Amino acid sequence: MNAREVKTRMIKRQMDRSENPRVGWLSSRLSHKALVGLVLVAVLSGLIMCGCFLSYLRSSVDNLYNGIHTESSDSAKQAASFLMDCGGDYKALKSYAVAHSISCEVRDEKGELLFEYQSPQDNNCVVVSGSAKVTLPNQKGPLTIRTFSIPLKRQQISASISRSALVGLCVLDICIFIVVAVMLYLLVLAPIIRLRHTFREYYEHGVLPQRSTRQDELGKLQNTFADMVDVIESKAQSERRLIASVSHDIKTPLTSVMGYSERLVTSKKIPPEKQQQYLRNIHDKSIAIKNIIDEFDDYLEAGLHDTSPMYMMTLNDFCRTVKNEYQAELADAGVGLTIECESPASQFRCNYEHMRRFIGNLISNSIQHANAEPLKLRLACWRENEQIILSFSDNGQGVPPDILSHIFEPFFTTDRGRKVSGLGLAICENIIHTHGGTITAANQPAGGLQIQAHLPCINE
Known part of the structure; x- marks a missing residue:
């Protein structure tokens, strides 16, 4: 498999991928996955926040209130028991309320106030009441005794809710971290680990890597x-x-x-x-x-021309230099060389030493294989859109169609006795590729081989 076959196979793979694109965010770019992942995490966080976390916070507040209410109810029952034990002595009940730092009131069955004691308390506090029924021997109906809990200050409520919120947020962060870590591992780390394993299998054991269907x-x-x-x-x-x-x-x-x-x-x-x-x-x-x-x-x-310096050159200067270098020498050998320049002011970037070798190899190839008497060579140069065209042709017998597509391949030759023959046109192709261009070959209708090089044109 030569370089041309590799390039053809790579182009075919790109065409197959463009004709059969994979759909879905799993095969999209990493940036798309990251965006989708962030949206999923945001949605998941919102659901957990609105569903679980707020429910947990409401439950914590309810538990706080229920605890205070239970304490108030128990306090009212204890005060009712104390009032019954003391035979309805409200002075004793006041002493009891002062000792336990609670507010207390007693009403009869008609709702009339019989006793009231309010303990001193801060305005910025929450008070929860609890009530209980008690029947005294000297009363016709049951009495209602209501006690008010120990005042719960705002700082205490804030501290209690903050502790509950802190615990809930910690659990929420742990859940989000686990989800993000799993997504990061599955979408990024695991493929990188597999890719590293692929690299190692190749350079340690020579196992050729498989192509991936992922498009990220x-x-x-x-x-x-x-x-x-x-x-x-x-x-x-x-x-x-x-x-x-x-x-x-x-x-x-x-x-x-x-x-x-x-x-x-x-x-x-x-x-x-x-x-x-x-x-x-x-x-x-x-x-x-x-x-x-x-x-x-x-x-x-x-193959080492990538680092060679290149300079601006007009087509007129290029054609004049080629003419001065080759035309007289070829004429002495009985070979005619015609040079035509249709766009003399057009410029392109080149290394002339390499382009001289390019022209020299084409001339040598025609002299060796054209089999024409007399041999006539033609170099035509012109600009077409944003490209410089260098067209070299001869009046020889051309190249058989079945081998025309192979003449630029290294080591290709029709001489079975030689194997390195044919490097001349391979060198020409390398030179043109180094200059950022392309090269093609075709048989002319009137006979002879025509080789065209397409090079990028530099605007003035």
Whole structure:
């Protein structure tokens, strides 16, 4: 699987995801999940606050009031018992009320007041009354004795309610914390732990990562990691192929060099003309090895262009420089080069040394494969919308349609005896990609191969 196949598969995956989007907040972005989680926590807090917490607070206040009322009722019963024991002596009842710090009143069955005592109390207080019935021997009907509880001051009520509210809020906070912690673990921490496990499985055991169906940031991160692994595996495979190809192409001429040199060293009866032939063969094979290494170095260098400086250049300057460098030399070799510049003032950013190699590789490729007599080359440059178009063509036989889509692949060649051949167009593609452009190839209707490079145009 080469880089082009990896890129095609990544684009297909993106199209599949766009055609089949997952619906639901579980597959949405983390920001969406956080927003939904906050809304859920707010709703849950409101429900707990309105339902459980307020009910608990009302129950606490009711218990406080019921406790005070129970104490008042018990106090009234005790006062009624005391009044009966003392035979209806109201002076004794007053002493009892003073001793117990309660207010007390006694009314007959008609409601007339027979006795009343009010203990001194603060205005900012709450008083709860309790009543009881008592029948004295010298009374015709039952008497009603009402006592008032020990005054409960505002600070005491506030303190009691505050303690109850504090306990309720602590329980509420613990519940909300547990809910938020569970949601945070399920939505964020657990996927991160699984993603870390995926990373570790790859770099420790070589297990390829699976793609995620999540559409949030974590899902995209795992899918990006899977794409990165595909690229890494593709590059590793390409490097293995590169090593094997270089080894194959160097081994054949190197074997010949070793054979001829061994004959020269071991044999003493080689005629002079034969010795010259062996030396020429050694020299030719050495040049072949050098050409292979140079081509290999050019390919490696083409992958390091990202850090190369680039400068503004007009199409007019670019075409004039190419013309001065190649036209006369090609004319001496019987090759015609026509250069047309339709938008001379248009500018683009480039590194000319790399673009010179781009043009040089295209010229060499045409000279080697066009098979046209005489060979005519044409370079046309123009601006189209926001792009600079560099169109290079020849009048050769073109490329068979079945291999046209493979000519930019590294190591592709129709020469079965060579494996590193074909790096020239791969270098051209790398150079154009480094300049932020794209490159295409097509056969011309009139014959010959046409290669177009699309580069971003820089507005003045």
